[in-house]
Amino acid sequence: MPQQTYFIKKALLSQGWAKNVRLGVDDKGLIVSLKTNVSAEQDDHRLGLVIPGLVNCHSHAFQRAMAGLTEYQVSPTDTFWSWRKTMYRFANLVSPEDLQDIASYLYLEMIKQGYTSVAEFHYVHHQPNGKPYSSVSQLSQSVINAANIAGINLTLLPVLYMNAGFGDQALLDDQKRFGNSVDSYLALHDEATRYCSDQSQHSVGMALHSLRAVPARSMTEVISHFKGRVHSCPIHIHIAEQTQEVEQSIKVLGKRPVEWLLDNHDIDKQWCLIHATHMTPKETAEVAKSGATVGICPTTEANLGDGFFPLRQYLDDGGQIAIGSDGNTCTNPIEELRWLEYGQRLLSRTRNVASDDRERHTGTNLYSHCLEGGARSIGQKTGALKLGGRADLIVLDDNSADLANIAADSILDVLIFGTSQSLIKDVMVNGTWKITNYHHADEERIRNTFISATKALRD
Numbered sequence: 330m331p332q333q334t335y336f337i338k339k340a341l342l343s344q345g346w347a348k349n350v351r352l353g354v355d356d357k358g359l360i361v362s363l364k365t366n367v368s369a370e371q372d373d374h375r376l377g378l379v380i381p382g383l384v385n386c387h388s389h390a391f392q393r394a395m396a397g398l399t400e401y402q403v404s405p406t407d408t409f410w411s412w413r414k415t416m417y418r419f420a421n422l423v424s425p426e427d428l429q430d431i432a433s434y435l436y437l438e439m440i441k442q443g444y445t446s447v448a449e450f451h452y453v454h455h456q457p458n459g460k461p462y463s464s465v466s467q468l469s470q471s472v473i474n475a476a477n478i479a480g481i482n483l484t485l486l487p488v489l490y491m492n493a494g495f496g497d498q499a500l501l502d503d504q505k506r507f508g509n510s511v512d513s514y515l516a517l518h519d520e521a522t523r524y525c526s527d528q529s530q531h532s533v534g535m536a537l538h539s540l541r542a543v544p545a546r547s548m549t550e551v552i553s554h555f556k557g558r559v560h561s562c563p564i565h566i567h568i569a570e571q572t573q574e575v576e577q578s579i580k581v582l583g584k585r586p587v588e589w590l591l592d593n594h595d596i597d598k599q600w601c602l603i604h605a606t607h608m609t610p611k612e613t614a615e616v617a618k619s620g621a622t623v624g625i626c627p628t629t630e631a632n633l634g635d636g637f638f639p640l641r642q643y644l645d646d647g648g649q650i651a652i653g654s655d656g657n658t659c660t661n662p663i664e665e666l667r668w669l670e671y672g673q674r675l676l677s678r679t680r681n682v683a684s685d686d687r688e689r690h691t692g693t694n695l696y697s698h699c700l701e702g703g704a705r706s707i708g709q710k711t712g713a714l715k716l717g718g719r720a721d722l723i724v725l726d727d728n729s730a731d732l733a734n735i736a737a738d739s740i741l742d743v744l745i746f747g748t749s750q751s752l753i754k755d756v757m758v759n760g761t762w763k764i765t766n767y768h769h770a771d772e773e774r775i776r777n778t779f780i781s782a783t784k785a786l787r788d
């Protein structure tokens with residue numbers, strides 16, 4: 330039985346835009362009734378323009394507090410690797426309380442801008458000297474608490490991080506907080522999973538930091554544990570983000586990173602490959618065919634000078650994509666989608682790269698791809714307004730000048746490419762309104778807590 334019913338003037342369903350939609354949501358936040366071309370009934374809540382909320386497939390929450398603080402030149406040859414030194418310094422200052430306060434504010438910002446779920450790729454586990462906290466999953470618990478405070482759907486991805494680089498290099502001093510053996514990782518994962526199920530409805534997947542940080546034998550061991558035990562457990566990995574990483578992989582493993590992964594593991598829809606920026610056409614085709622999702626993080630990839638993802642070929646080959654905020658210099662999925670397309674236009678000197686014969690509207694095509702791939706990347710029933718799915722949705726501001734007199738099939742084009750104003754007025758997560766009229770009920774408190782927590786860190 331629906332606990333609440335909504336009458337929606339126009340809603341984006343999986344098959345396209347529909348008019349006069351009645352949607353019933355039960356007390357677990359699931360969609361239990363859905364009809365189109367019907368009339369409103371007396372107790373219906375009335376909504377104008379509704380689209381599904383997006384999944385953020387890749388976030389490192391603590392990095393939100395250092396956004397903007399690495400944008401000065403240390404050397405004329407600044408790269409990802411010089412940025413990483415600053416990031417490590419910062420990572421080593423963050424306490425469990427700081428992380429909770431930073432992530433609460435970050436997740437609030439994400440919800441306001443249209444993300445209704447986030448996958449947190451969480452690798453800061455221990456005290457700065459590498460000693461575990463008395464609760465080994467203390468920092469994972471901070472992330473879970475933050476998701477509860479802000480009200481976003483979380484998929485926690487505790488990260489296995491073992492080495493400083495290819496060839497079993499020992500962790501550097503400033504990487505000690507990240508390190509685990511396979512056994513200590515599994516113990517941490519177990520404790521975090523118990524805490525998560527006691528405290529919330531959130532889910533837990535697993536992540537391998539990268540081929541450079543996890544040796545091949547440990548990767549096999551830990552994957553067989555999760556593949557056997559929890560079939561739907563998402564597995565995420567950073568891969569082929571930087572050309573230097575590709576070169577080192579060839580030198581040590583004898584293969585390019587994506588090539589090595591495809592040859593050594595059964596890559597399927599349980600996997601989400603984060604970045605996968607540097608792929609050959611053959612690798613691109615094989616990843617697309619595998620059913621895995623590629624998590625593209627356009628603003629971070631631009632910020633760090635990573636390179637361009639081979640989007641057109643990958644979509645032509647039937648690949649799945651999701652969008653991620655990664656370093657959290659940008660928490661707006663609309664901007665991520667815009668930059669994804671604009672990067673491709675600048676590179677190819679053509680327009681509407683992400684559209685195709687089936688869907689000529691670039692905004693609609695990008696948004697729809699990321700809804701589907703985002704849900705797949707976390708193995709959750711989100712990303713679509715359909716029976717049995719989670720009621721994760723966005724109400725667009727139909728009073729805005731930008732959306733006035735716009736036909737339904739251009740709405741997402743306008744949202745992504747037609748304005749720099751936010752058109753996201755209300756957001757429902759798991760059946761509960763989290764943003765109403767552009768505002769989160771606990772916004773001032775969460776923002777003030779973030780400001781206090783980051784004062785010492787930023788000083």
Ligand SMILES: [Zn+2]
Pocket residue numbers: 387389450567603655656
């Ligand atoms: Zn990342």
